Amino acid sequence: MEITLTPIISISNLKKSYGDKQVLKGINLEIYPGQVIGYIGPNGAGKSTTVKILTGLISDFEGEVTVEGKRIKDDITAIKSQIGYVPENAEIYDVLTPLEYLDFIGKLYGMDEDQIATRAQKLLTAFGIGTNANQRMDTFSKGMRQKVLLISGILHNPKILILDEPLSGLDANAVIMVKELIALLAKEGKTIFYCSHMMDVVEKVADRILLINNGEIIADGSFEELKAGGNQTLENIFAKLTGKEESNKEANDVLNALN
Numbered sequence: 001m002e003i004t005l006t007p008i009i010s011i012s013n014l015k016k017s018y019g020d021k022q023v024l025k026g027i028n029l030e031i032y033p034g035q036v037i038g039y040i041g042p043n044g045a046g047k048s049t050t051v052k053i054l055t056g057l058i059s060d061f062e063g064e065v066t067v068e069g070k071r072i073k074d075d076i077t078a079i080k081s082q083i084g085y086v087p088e089n090a091e092i093y094d095v096l097t098p099l100e101y102l103d104f105i106g107k108l109y110g111m112d113e114d115q116i117a118t119r120a121q122k123l124l125t126a127f128g129i130g131t132n133a134n135q136r137m138d139t140f141s142k143g144m145r146q147k148v149l150l151i152s153g154i155l156h157n158p159k160i161l162i163l164d165e166p167l168s169g170l171d172a173n174a175v176i177m178v179k180e181l182i183a184l185l186a187k188e189g190k191t192i193f194y195c196s197h198m199m200d201v202v203e204k205v206a207d208r209i210l211l212i213n214n215g216e217i218i219a220d221g222s223f224e225e226l227k228a229g230g231n232q233t234l235e236n237i238f239a240k241l242t243g244k245e246e247s248n249k250e251a252n253d254v255l256n257a258l259n
């Protein structure tokens, strides 16, 4: 029997401009359940803009985006319940405790109070901050806040998890744990959309890498496919494909500017 996979996210001819400046130039993508997508690209390439469209934060775009077959333009509220989003540089209400904050987030997703309290405490414990559950977050380190943000992204057990630089501020043990968590979530059939500049991590966690440059997808494949038999790192591939192989010269220019 032939198994036909239905994409969980489908993007066709997606274009977005800010004023006269076109920053997404006709993106076409089909993303399947259980895929861990590594979304990479130079500063200003259009990564955050794509993510903001997928999460409903930007609604004025051209083209079509569907999640589980539903058009994002028709029913973003229903779609949002299937998506967990951990934005880069998110503001957290740090006068709250993690339990209060997660209670607020869980209610936004329509979860009931008991379920929120039980799951939040379990997740905080799993992330190693269970004993801080009732402590105000203005006393938290950057990494502890990042853990709470990650928990707020998975609390409602979404099918799709969109992570923007999720390892920012985490210590080495937490990084290992989150990488393993991503693999486990994907095994359970969750789809992960992982935006990062940390090439070594993307190389390891993503089973499909999308490279965006100037608003266009210029590479799409597994790390093995992208390096096509050569013994390269993702960092090299990135530099080659985005036309930036002069980092040494640039570093020297910066130094020279100081002298």
Ligand SMILES: Nc1ncnc2c1ncn2[C@@H]1O[C@H](COP(=O)(O)OP(=O)(O)OP(=O)(O)O)[C@@H](O)[C@H]1O
Binding pocket: 018, 023, 041, 042, 043, 044, 045, 046, 047, 048, 049, 050
């Ligand atoms: N609200 C906005 N108004 C005008 N221009 C914007 C706006 N948001 C983003 N841009 C521009 O759109 C382009 C793409 O930005 P975007 O934030 O999507 O890039 P990115 O790939 O996420 O970059 P980075 O890696 O630096 O986070 C950039 O040139 C940026 O200046």
